[in-house]
Amino acid sequence: MSNMIEFRDVEKRYPDGTVAVRSLSLDVAEGQTTVFVGPSGCGKTTSLRMINRMIEPTAGRISIDGIDAATLAKAELRRGIGYVIQNAGLFPHRTVAQNIATVPRLNGVPAAKARDRAMQLLELVGLPAEFAGRYPSQLSGGQQQRVGVARALAAEPRVILMDEPFSALDPVVRAELQEEFSRLGPELGTTIVFVTHDIDEAIRLGDRIAVFEPGGVLAQYAAPEELLEAPASEFVAQFVGRDRGYRALSFETFDVDAFDALGSLDLVAVGDRDPGLAGRWSGLVDAAGAFLGWIDDGRGDAASIRSRAGAVRPGDSMRSAMDAVLTSPTARAAVLGDGDRVLGTIGLAELAEAGVGGQRGGAGARP
């Protein structure tokens, strides 16, 4: 994979002597999402803004696609780089469609064409077409942020810089945007550099994560799995947090073969009835044996389903398996195989043992 952006010994020293970024060297791979994360004041925003030269480095070199950014005219450089900030920064007196079409219009794209494209982008970021004629103040924060992303995409940039774009949103909307956004980047093949102070957001979105520490120093640059499993310093270990073991489970695959034995589960097929199971948890299955949910009245009827949560399939992450156990009404997750047929159940203790063993031994260590 080729590098889209290269930092080489980049430094930013402000006139008052503050060194915001110290000897930064890193490569941003094309088509990937790279996240700059770290506590406040550690130089993330400064590093991001040096890419499109909103801030000029005082030493070192940044190249984009092999070309030294300092040799390009700023307007030309920025034409290929989208920029999204917190609170979207939309133009208040322009409609949503006009906001999205801003850069294409400046680039001479005819109005009708720019508008068609704006409508497509509106759909891409999950907003209904009737929002096109609204003004930013008539949208919620999350909707404005979606328009901000659409506007950045409108010029079909090869690179998008995002500075804490979701930080001002409430946790639910924020999680929604993270979820959708993590699909959008890879789908469009756009190279994204994303700044956040939130390690969970970094892990959710980043293909690679650069952890900055105070003083503008790059503490570690690695894939999320590696960051969690092998933090390079005490600072990184602290920053990724005490619950990093749990986070790391996202990268471990649930493997039925790792368990010596599964627990048993009584099953009732749709249309059958087993009075002996009244008052006990059992699994409802369809005629082909596929798990439909949990029942506790022994009646083979979809109306009896008390919960559909609490099932895990081979190939799910260990974190999903853990969630399945925790959300199952029985405190044990149903383990499903081909065609969602029930293989048995697992509980927290077995899972923890397999998960911890997997991490300790690393991939392939199991005989």
Ligand SMILES: Nc1ncnc2c1ncn2[C@@H]1O[C@H](COP(=O)(O)OP(=O)(O)OP(=O)(O)O)[C@@H](O)[C@H]1O
């Ligand atoms: N114009 C400036 N003059 C002097 N110092 C500055 C200037 N702009 C930023 N700094 C300092 O540079 C350091 C890095 O700032 P920067 O905004 O890059 O950090 P950050 O990691 O993005 O933090 P935050 O998450 O709080 O925005 C900080 O100590 C900041 O106070």
